[in-house]
Amino acid sequence: MARFLLRRLLFALFLIVAVSSCALLLTRLAPGDLTAELGPRARAVDIARTRERFDLDQSPLSQLGGWAVRAVRFDFGDSFLYDRPVGGLIRRAAGNTAVLAAAALILATLVGIPLGIFTGSRAGTLASFVRGASLVFLSVPPLLTSLVLVFLASRTGWLPSGGMTSAQAIDAGWGAWIVDVAKHLPLPALALALPLAATFERLQAQAISETIHQPFIAAAVARGVAWRRLLLDHAWRASLRSMCAIYGLAIGALLSGSFVVEYVTAWPGLGRLMYEALRARDIYLVAGCAAMGAVFVAVGSVVADLLLFAADPRVREGA
Amino acid sequence: MKTAGRTLLLVVLIVAAAGPWLAPNPPNRQFDAYLYAPPTHLHGTYFYPLRVINRLERRFEEDRSRPVRVRWFGRRLVSSADGREPLLLLGADAYGRDIFSRLLYGTRASLGVAILATLITLIIGAVIGGVAGFAGGTVDELLSRFSDFILVLPAIYVVLALRAVMPLVLPAAEVFALLVSIFALAGWPVVARGVRGIVASERERDYVAAGRAAGAGPVRLLTVHVMPAARGYLATQATLLLPAFILAEATLSYVGLGFPSSVPTWGTMLYDASNVALVGDAPWMLAPAAAIFVVVLAVNLVVQGSGRSPVQFQK
Numbered sequence: 001m002a003r004f005l006l007r008r009l010l011f012a013l014f015l016i017v018a019v020s021s022c023a024l025l026l027t028r029l030a031p032g033d034l035t036a037e038l039g040p041r042a043r044a045v046d047i048a049r050t051r052e053r054f055d056l057d058q059s060p061l062s063q064l065g066g067w068a069v070r071a072v073r074f075d076f077g078d079s080f081l082y083d084r085p086v087g088g089l090i091r092r093a094a095g096n097t098a099v100l101a102a103a104a105l106i107l108a109t110l111v112g113i114p115l116g117i118f119t120g121s122r123a124g125t126l127a128s129f130v131r132g133a134s135l136v137f138l139s140v141p142p143l144l145t146s147l148v149l150v151f152l153a154s155r156t157g158w159l160p161s162g163g164m165t166s167a168q169a170i171d172a173g174w175g176a177w178i179v180d181v182a183k184h185l186p187l188p189a190l191a192l193a194l195p196l197a198a199t200f201e202r203l204q205a206q207a208i209s210e211t212i213h214q215p216f217i218a219a220a221v222a223r224g225v226a227w228r229r230l231l232l233d234h235a236w237r238a239s240l241r242s243m244c245a246i247y248g249l250a251i252g253a254l255l256s257g258s259f260v261v262e263y264v265t266a267w268p269g270l271g272r273l274m275y276e277a278l279r280a281r282d283i284y285l286v287a288g289c290a291a292m293g294a295v296f297v298a299v300g301s302v303v304a305d306l307l308l309f310a311a312d313p314r315v316r317e318g319a
Numbered sequence: 320m321k322t323a324g325r326t327l328l329l330v331v332l333i334v335a336a337a338g339p340w341l342a343p344n345p346p347n348r349q350f351d352a353y354l355y356a357p358p359t360h361l362h363g364t365y366f367y368p369l370r371v372i373n374r375l376e377r378r379f380e381e382d383r384s385r386p387v388r389v390r391w392f393g394r395r396l397v398s399s400a401d402g403r404e405p406l407l408l409l410g411a412d413a414y415g416r417d418i419f420s421r422l423l424y425g426t427r428a429s430l431g432v433a434i435l436a437t438l439i440t441l442i443i444g445a446v447i448g449g450v451a452g453f454a455g456g457t458v459d460e461l462l463s464r465f466s467d468f469i470l471v472l473p474a475i476y477v478v479l480a481l482r483a484v485m486p487l488v489l490p491a492a493e494v495f496a497l498l499v500s501i502f503a504l505a506g507w508p509v510v511a512r513g514v515r516g517i518v519a520s521e522r523e524r525d526y527v528a529a530g531r532a533a534g535a536g537p538v539r540l541l542t543v544h545v546m547p548a549a550r551g552y553l554a555t556q557a558t559l560l561l562p563a564f565i566l567a568e569a570t571l572s573y574v575g576l577g578f579p580s581s582v583p584t585w586g587t588m589l590y591d592a593s594n595v596a597l598v599g600d601a602p603w604m605l606a607p608a609a610a611i612f613v614v615v616l617a618v619n620l621v622v623q624g625s626g627r628s629p630v631q632f633q634k
Contacts, residue, residue: 030484
């Protein structure tokens with residue numbers, strides 16, 4: 001177990017270092033730099049000073065080296081766009097993305113898994129209806145769900161159509177702020193969760209219907225185990241193994257999806273920040289966002305491994 | 320189910336091919352009196368032109384006093400007989416351009432990018448995966464590690480980063496080539512990993528040993544004998560890649576990193592529709608979203624109908 005965890009942690013570290021270095025070098029080697037943001041009439045002195053402040057006067061490799069040395073001490077450089085240290089900006093944005101992704105993941109799990117157990121184990125009109133609905137939602141990726149939901153919201157006025165907070169709620173104290181965020185959250189969370197719930201439903205149905213045809217289920221039926229217990233304690237437990245692997249991949253889908261959803265619904269998360277940073281060639285902000293994204297991916301894959309560990313005794317004994 | 324999906328796909332392909340004839344108007348012609356106009360109702364052989372009531376509130380009214388004749392099956396399937404009053408089946412956008420015609424032309428660009436990128440991705444993936452699986456050893460190790468690394472990353476960020484580090488404003492033809500190459504770069508590792516697995520297990524089979532004994536070189540063995548085993552896998556991958564690439568184009572164009580807005584594609588049209596306040600009153604601007612939905616649904620129907628699942632466990 002300890003060796004296994006150590007290996008995963010080393011991989012996570014490698015991922016974070018590799019992704020952020022690649023992002024930094026890519027941004028550095030791209031045509032144009034952040035001084036373009038100063039405008040066409042910026043004075044040569046200002047341009048030179050800005051280039052010096054963001055180490056653009058050094059060679060790409062020595063810039064990377066300097067950044068890495070400072071990053072180890074948790075100094076990730078300054079953002080040019082926001083004129084602030086990158087660390088704080090990223091922490092806020094990552095928190096927002098995590099809230100959104102967690103809400104979507106919980107929603108998708110609560111909807112998708114039970115429905116999948118249902119459609120995977122039963123035939124009938126209702127089950128075919130659910131199957132059909134999930135095929136439809138599989139075909140509406142987050143870009144479409146968020147656009148349609150924003151359209152519905154602006155048409156009906158039931159939910160705020162964008163942003164994370166209203167202007168009034170920012171200074172109204174903690175309680176009011178949380179209520180306000182809770183009002184803004186359902187739309188982006190739903191946009192992100194709908195396609196994911198459909199994915200979970202399909203996979204769970206597939207896994208259950210495969211398990212149900214295994215000999216050990218027939219044996220349990222012969223012993224007289226009740227259908228409900230058979231389904232939940234025997235079939236579903238055995239299907240968990242394949243589902244755990246899905247949760248590791250879901251983190252990728254959540255991050256990809258959340259970029260689009262954040263962009264469409266103006267949710268101030270990591271995806272939006274990364275996009276702004278990339279466009280402006282805000283080099284240290286790009287590197288910071290990439291590092292944070294890699295942290296998310298690494299945490300996701302470690303969590304998926306731990307889940308697998310808990311769900312499958314064979315893995316536990318093998319390690 | 321499979322038939323329904325195939326029929327839908329065929330219809331979309333025909334629309335893409337016959338777009339210029341099916342479209343009532345040229346895609347970039349601006350009708351200045353028709354900014355944000357709602358759809359025109361076609362009454363068989365004539366329609367009533369729209370008249371602006373309030374430009375600020377974007378309110379229009381049908382001018383019942385002077386019906387305009389339409390010409391069927393002329394140089395276009397159906398178009399306004401007089402050149403000035405346009406037939407706008409899905410309304411007009413912010414520049415007074417015909418949304419329906421742009422949608423038809425957009426099908427060509429959006430599908431073109433996606434189909435070409437899918438083909439190139441499959442070829443690159445098959446070559447790299449095939450070489451890795453057949454050669455084994457260090458080559459295999461290096462290629463597999465590299466593709467695993469790319470696979471861990473959320474694909475849209477790879478695409479976004481690769482696109483964003485290129486010059487932001489480019490002519491349409493260059494954008495087309497750039498998007499196709501970026502999609503292929505981000506997509507090949509998935510294909511390569513699957514092909515590698517298949518080739519590595521096929522390599523051990525007797526027919527390969529027989530082929531080698533008969534004097535076939537590694538290239539011939541791989542391309543003529545082993546690769547056909549991966550055909551089914553490649554077909555499956557195509558059905559996953561095509562919708563993903565259509566969506567990637569739409570996403571990039573939507574955030575302003577794809578085609579310039581003068582080129583009609585589903586993504587640039589969604590970008591035009593991104594003004595929230597406006598879309599509330601003009602749902603027809605979401606037509607490209609419906610088009611994307613139709614294509615993705617059609618592909619999913621074909622996949623589901625042939626007994627596979629549109630979503631798959633990945634090992």
